[in-house]
Amino acid sequence: MTSSARTSGWISARQGQCLSLAEIPVIPSEGLADHLISARRRQGRLANLFGRRMNDGEVMLYAFVANDNEGEVYVCSSRLTRTNARPLQYQAITSHWPAAQAFEREIAEQYGVHPVGHPWLKPLRYHATDDGTPAPWGMFDPKKPIPGDYPFYRVEGEEVHEVAVGPVHAGVIEPGHFRFQCHGEEVLHLEIALGYQHRGAEPLLLHRNATRSAIVAETIAGDASIGHALAYCTALESLAGATLSMRTHAIRGIALELERLANHVGDLGALCNDVAFLPGASFLGRLRGEFLNLTLEICGNRFGRNLLRPGGVLFDIPKDLADRLRSRLEGLQYEVLQVLNMMFEQSSVLARFEGAGVLSEEQAEEIGLVGPAARASGCMRDVRHDFPHGVFRFSHIPIAMETTGDVYARAAVRWLEVQRSIEFLLELLGNIPDGITCKPLGPLCPNSMAFGLSETWRGEAMHVAFTDDNGKLAFVKAKDPSMHNWFGLALALRGAAISDFPLCNKSFNLSYAGHDL
Amino acid sequence: MLRILRTRIAQGHRTTTFPLELPVLPERYRGRPKIDASKCPEGCRLCEEACPTQAISLSGGLSLDLGKCLFCTACVDACPEGAIKYTTDFRLATSQRKDLVLTDGDLKLAERMRDELYRVIGRALRLREVCAGSCNACDLDTNVLNTVGWDLSRFGIQFVASPRHADGLLVTGPITRNMHHALMETYEAVPKPKIVIALGACAISGGPFADSPQVNNGVDATLPVDLYIPGCPPHPLTILDGLLRFIGRLPRATDER
Numbered sequence: 001m002t003s004s005a006r007t008s009g010w011i012s013a014r015q016g017q018c019l020s021l022a023e024i025p026v027i028p029s030e031g032l033a034d035h036l037i038s039a040r041r042r043q044g045r046l047a048n049l050f051g052r053r054m055n056d057g058e059v060m061l062y063a064f065v066a067n068d069n070e071g072e073v074y075v076c077s078s079r080l081t082r083t084n085a086r087p088l089q090y091q092a093i094t095s096h097w098p099a100a101q102a103f104e105r106e107i108a109e110q111y112g113v114h115p116v117g118h119p120w121l122k123p124l125r126y127h128a129t130d131d132g133t134p135a136p137w138g139m140f141d142p143k144k145p146i147p148g149d150y151p152f153y154r155v156e157g158e159e160v161h162e163v164a165v166g167p168v169h170a171g172v173i174e175p176g177h178f179r180f181q182c183h184g185e186e187v188l189h190l191e192i193a194l195g196y197q198h199r200g201a202e203p204l205l206l207h208r209n210a211t212r213s214a215i216v217a218e219t220i221a222g223d224a225s226i227g228h229a230l231a232y233c234t235a236l237e238s239l240a241g242a243t244l245s246m247r248t249h250a251i252r253g254i255a256l257e258l259e260r261l262a263n264h265v266g267d268l269g270a271l272c273n274d275v276a277f278l279p280g281a282s283f284l285g286r287l288r289g290e291f292l293n294l295t296l297e298i299c300g301n302r303f304g305r306n307l308l309r310p311g312g313v314l315f316d317i318p319k320d321l322a323d324r325l326r327s328r329l330e331g332l333q334y335e336v337l338q339v340l341n342m343m344f345e346q347s348s349v350l351a352r353f354e355g356a357g358v359l360s361e362e363q364a365e366e367i368g369l370v371g372p373a374a375r376a377s378g379c380m381r382d383v384r385h386d387f388p389h390g391v392f393r394f395s396h397i398p399i400a401m402e403t404t405g406d407v408y409a410r411a412a413v414r415w416l417e418v419q420r421s422i423e424f425l426l427e428l429l430g431n432i433p434d435g436i437t438c439k440p441l442g443p444l445c446p447n448s449m450a451f452g453l454s455e456t457w458r459g460e461a462m463h464v465a466f467t468d469d470n471g472k473l474a475f476v477k478a479k480d481p482s483m484h485n486w487f488g489l490a491l492a493l494r495g496a497a498i499s500d501f502p503l504c505n506k507s508f509n510l511s512y513a514g515h516d517l
Numbered sequence: 518m519l520r521i522l523r524t525r526i527a528q529g530h531r532t533t534t535f536p537l538e539l540p541v542l543p544e545r546y547r548g549r550p551k552i553d554a555s556k557c558p559e560g561c562r563l564c565e566e567a568c569p570t571q572a573i574s575l576s577g578g579l580s581l582d583l584g585k586c587l588f589c590t591a592c593v594d595a596c597p598e599g600a601i602k603y604t605t606d607f608r609l610a611t612s613q614r615k616d617l618v619l620t621d622g623d624l625k626l627a628e629r630m631r632d633e634l635y636r637v638i639g640r641a642l643r644l645r646e647v648c649a650g651s652c653n654a655c656d657l658d659t660n661v662l663n664t665v666g667w668d669l670s671r672f673g674i675q676f677v678a679s680p681r682h683a684d685g686l687l688v689t690g691p692i693t694r695n696m697h698h699a700l701m702e703t704y705e706a707v708p709k710p711k712i713v714i715a716l717g718a719c720a721i722s723g724g725p726f727a728d729s730p731q732v733n734n735g736v737d738a739t740l741p742v743d744l745y746i747p748g749c750p751p752h753p754l755t756i757l758d759g760l761l762r763f764i765g766r767l768p769r770a771t772d773e774r
Contacts, residue, residue, distance in 0.1 A: 170678035200731035212569035222652030
């Protein structure tokens with residue numbers, strides 16, 4: 001491993017690199033919290049933290065700390081061993097680094113591991129542990145399957161009231177439960193209880209039918225199919241040591257940016273709707289579909305299903321199609337920017353956006369926020385820039401940044417990204433490099449681990465894949481950016497008016513399915 | 518204000534002419550598959566083996582269950598004889614689960630709801646959507662019908678906030694264990710007579726999540742379903758076509774191709 005410089009107790013890795021499991025440093029579980037916290041001090045961002053059940057019943061924890069400036073991901077592990085009859089445990093990281101909160105709850109829920117000292121130890125998705133042992137909060141009771149049955153944090157006092165919303169909402173959206181502690185209009189605290197969408201996606205990523213696994217990766221969060229498929233494919237291709245053609249990378253990049261455009265444009269329209277600016281809402285609502293239709297032209301599905309597969313892409317973009325897409329995109333560029341420029345000059349829109357749902361840079365760093373929401377709070381991070389892979393190694397998209405951390409900033413970042421993604425696409429569609437678009441994946445390297453990162457329109461998705469002695473895929477961990485960002489939405493609501501909730505929620509527009517897996 | 522008006526004029530009229538005219542879908546769009554069992558070599562099971570959801574069966578002749586089909590390309594790519602092909606026919610909705618099983622013959626598309634239902638809810642259908650584990654794609658392409666491009670309300674169909682105001686449910690997702698209770702409560706809250714629409718492969722059969730211990734394999738294990746709209750996710754045209762058949766609002770001319 002020439003490319004991986006060791007700092008003590010960590011191994012640094014890049015996308016595309018296949019790590020032998022034996023190379024990953026193992027930290028004693030007593031020292032894990034301190035080890036991670038010292039990495040945080042060196043400008044680390046917690047990109048992932050998860051557990052894996054080993055054959056002997058013990059649990060390995062894997063931590064991924066990203067250094068966005070250096071473009072390195074540092075990996076370490078820790079083995080939790082059973083002493084006497086005590087449940088597996090370790091010192092919680094969350095108490096010193098809140099970014100770990102959801103990840104440690106996930107570990108506790110999946111394996112019955114106790115992160116000792118976790119300040120917010122509650123179920124995350126409501127399911128039994130893998131071996132049927134009790135989670136730290138008790139035994140899972142399948143007769144009580146409602147995630148709404150949850151120990152909510154409560155504010156008490158005269159005139160304090162509680163508002164409960166969900167899981168079935170008013171709109172056509174995914175289920176989740178929001179519990180507000182309010183004093184009049186003011187939200188003192190919002191707690192978000194999810195788990196309704198838990199489908200058991202991760203085990204299906206190991207399905208014996210490879211097409212099935214790839215489709216499950218695409219449906220972890222259906223509006224980020226390309227983003228997740230890209231991270232999944234990258235992880236598997238890295239294990240196989242596969243080299244893809246530039247043409248494949250270009251087509252993947254085109255699909256990823258089209259996905260971003262559809263979602264950003266649609267959400268900006270939905271934001272208009274939430275502030276009752278209906279011209280913006282109706283124009284952008286339609287224009288979102290135009291971008292989906294471009295993806296449909298490429299692969300026969302509006303959400304990009306079946307385009308990416310480990311080893312390449314299943315659909316080529318021949319010259320005539322590229323020209324057609326390009327000319328349609330030019331028309332859309334004019335239309336979309338006309339509407340967005342109009343939208344961002346309406347004082348009625350700006351007055352509602354500005355100062356709503358503020359998340360400071362400090363808060364964003366503390367909780368490990370990613371994606372446009374993080375960039376809106378002044379955190380400079382974008383996988384396409386920091387960990388460039390595929391086409392992004394050659395074509396650079398400038399990072400869109402704002403600093404105010406409010407709904408305006410989150411909308412403005414997306415406005416900028418819309419412009420830059422269109423420019424990127426117009427250039428790329430004009431000269432797609434040559435190459436073979438798909439070749440079968442060779443054997444995977446045994447006893448290894450590799451990961452794929454992608455900047456979905458919501459932020460960083462990460463898939464980590466492990467192989468066994470025989471080079472068979474043994475474990476895949478998927479992370480949607482929502483795993484980081486739901487906490488951000490809860491914090492942004494503190495002190496805000498409850499009537500601003502729909503607006504704030506839309507400005508993040510997080511994935512329930514991606515979180516619940 | 519002037520800027521808004523200028524933009525409004527530039528945007529123009531954008532509502533689809535469907536169902537009066539049939540839109541042309543791109544060549545690569547994967548609509549209703551067409552199967553030709555006569556091309557199958559003796560003993561060949563390549564498509565059946567390739568299918569990620571066991572939608573294809575060869576026992577008793579080649580058949581393809583559209584309720585399980587994810588409209589991927591695994592079978593088409595696996596078949597050396599070209600016995601399975603996708604067409605751009607977007608009409609897929611059926612009234613009965615068994616009608617989704619495609620053989621050599623034609624698909625028996627959805628019929629108008631029964632007369633006694635039609636009299637009560639047929640001319641102004643109000644739906645409460647329940648997402649019970651969908652990846653969000655089915656929900657998004659349902660939502661699309663409310664945009665100016667489709668203008669669903671011109672057909673008297675509307676999505677409402679409360680199940681108390683609804684005539685039925687439109688359900689997406691494989692019905693996760695954690696949403697089962699909320700789905701049942703929502704169904705109970707809808708006044709009778711009520712209908713249920715299963716939208717997408719997950720709601721019909723569990724889709725890519727079929728047989729996961731965390732899900733029920735679709736809605737009809739727990740509730741009676743009146744309309745099945747297959748796809749992963751179905752195209753908005755497929756959804757609208759299904760809904761219009763269900764309320765008997767599809768002009769006859771549109772149905773002949």
